[in-house]
Amino acid sequence: MAIDFTLSETQLGIQASARDFAQRFLAPTAAAIDRAADPWDAFQATREAYREMAHAGFTKCFIPESLGGLGFSMVDIAIAAEELSQVELGAPSTMLASGLGLQPILQYGTDAQQRQFIKPFVDDNEGALLASLAFTDTAGGANYDSADPAGGMKTMARLEGDTWVINGQKHYTSNGAGWDKKGAHLFTVVCRIDSTKGADEALAVIAVPGNTPGIEVVSIYDKLGQRGICTPAVTFRNVRVPKANLIGTPGAIGKAIVDGAFAWTAALIGGACVGVMKAAFRHAFAAARDQKKLGAHPVIEHQTIGYRLVDMKMGIEAARYLTWKGCHDYDVSHSKDREAAIMTKVYASEMAVHVVQEAMRVVGIDSYIKDSPMGRLYRDVICFPLYDGSNDGVRRKQLHGLMLAPGYDAYGA
Numbered sequence: 001m002a003i004d005f006t007l008s009e010t011q012l013g014i015q016a017s018a019r020d021f022a023q024r025f026l027a028p029t030a031a032a033i034d035r036a037a038d039p040w041d042a043f044q045a046t047r048e049a050y051r052e053m054a055h056a057g058f059t060k061c062f063i064p065e066s067l068g069g070l071g072f073s074m075v076d077i078a079i080a081a082e083e084l085s086q087v088e089l090g091a092p093s094t095m096l097a098s099g100l101g102l103q104p105i106l107q108y109g110t111d112a113q114q115r116q117f118i119k120p121f122v123d124d125n126e127g128a129l130l131a132s133l134a135f136t137d138t139a140g141g142a143n144y145d146s147a148d149p150a151g152g153m154k155t156m157a158r159l160e161g162d163t164w165v166i167n168g169q170k171h172y173t174s175n176g177a178g179w180d181k182k183g184a185h186l187f188t189v190v191c192r193i194d195s196t197k198g199a200d201e202a203l204a205v206i207a208v209p210g211n212t213p214g215i216e217v218v219s220i221y222d223k224l225g226q227r228g229i230c231t232p233a234v235t236f237r238n239v240r241v242p243k244a245n246l247i248g249t250p251g252a253i254g255k256a257i258v259d260g261a262f263a264w265t266a267a268l269i270g271g272a273c274v275g276v277m278k279a280a281f282r283h284a285f286a287a288a289r290d291q292k293k294l295g296a297h298p299v300i301e302h303q304t305i306g307y308r309l310v311d312m313k314m315g316i317e318a319a320r321y322l323t324w325k326g327c328h329d330y331d332v333s334h335s336k337d338r339e340a341a342i343m344t345k346v347y348a349s350e351m352a353v354h355v356v357q358e359a360m361r362v363v364g365i366d367s368y369i370k371d372s373p374m375g376r377l378y379r380d381v382i383c384f385p386l387y388d389g390s391n392d393g394v395r396r397k398q399l400h401g402l403m404l405a406p407g408y409d410a411y412g413a
């Protein structure tokens, strides 16, 4: 079959409706998020847009049809993410984080776990429910998979009869405060079940309803950018849930669950990066074409500026097609083939920082004003290489790990 980048009728429909949605519901929130003095107010400024995302079906687009969702492919979601992220990142990131929180159950949960934990999200047409992956310990996140028990997750779960008792401190737990500061509707908590064993034997993921006693939202961080998504610190103190809430099994499967969830976001973050880059490019291109800046000709006619714009465009296009490839591989391999997805996260996030900086150089000093469109893009884009496991700590490490695996086939995918 020929390689074909033509979008299907359905995908063109998704693209058009996401574009329209972004202009109608996300654009008005961008300024409110920036204006908010308090990080909680910035998050609350996205509430109506998130409700509209639920009305439009976006909040369940990643849930398979067999479970009552819309069953979008990853490529479909990336197409939507690109359109939404060109305008504002907050509400789309909250949706992505909720999807991240549900991935362990979607990918590895039993039928009973999926019925219990996914169904409420399918039935929620108001965007009232948020899921949260409680992964990053306050002590770090990048080396969660340490084989040496001296390192690795500090959040612990011990089995008492038929009950897991969880203790630990997490932070940057997207959606962890819910909409009311009391907690997400559902946490998937990454922990270890034995402090004397490394991740290979002891890493586990446990589903924890947000109203379980012992969960406390202790701090709402005020980030430099990406202020429309709430990333609090959350403490789990003697949190007790049934034994049956363990997803998969501890050890190698526990690690695969975490890797699988982050591979899902990795490919989709590519779509968000492309959206941000396109917004930066449009702004820089318009400025270069329309302004002379005391010269006799529009700025774009200077070779340096023209070449810079060309390089930006090439980077955006390359990131876009790698995103689609990463999503495609993930789709057709049923989430097993993750290399291109992880490469997408690293490549697109670093390209996005570069492109936004280049766009600022094209626009010049006006791009440095806090309230300018470039100001927000810059604050937001800096986060992409840092989060989702950080490009150095997890992402490159995972790619290196694949290459070190026996029988690695460099061009097998």
Ligand SMILES: Cc1cc2nc3c(=O)[nH]c(=O)nc-3n(C[C@H](O)[C@H](O)[C@H](O)COP(=O)(O)OP(=O)(O)OC[C@H]3O[C@@H](n4cnc5c(N)ncnc54)[C@H](O)[C@@H]3O)c2cc1C
Pocket: 097, 100, 132, 133, 134, 135, 136, 137, 139, 140, 141, 142, 143, 171, 172, 173, 174, 175, 226, 229, 231, 383, 386, 387, 388, 389, 390, 391, 392, 393, 394, 397
């Ligand atoms: C907007 C946003 C949303 C987020 N959402 C969530 C979420 O929903 N759930 C969640 O749990 N977390 C979330 N996070 C946290 C984020 O995913 C973290 O980047 C991640 O957990 C890695 O932790 P860390 O950056 O603190 O790494 P650390 O473990 O603190 O490491 C810090 C740095 O040390 C270096 N380093 C460490 N180990 C290695 C290594 N082996 N090789 C090379 N370099 C290394 C790297 O430079 C790394 O960046 C979010 C963060 C933000 C800003």
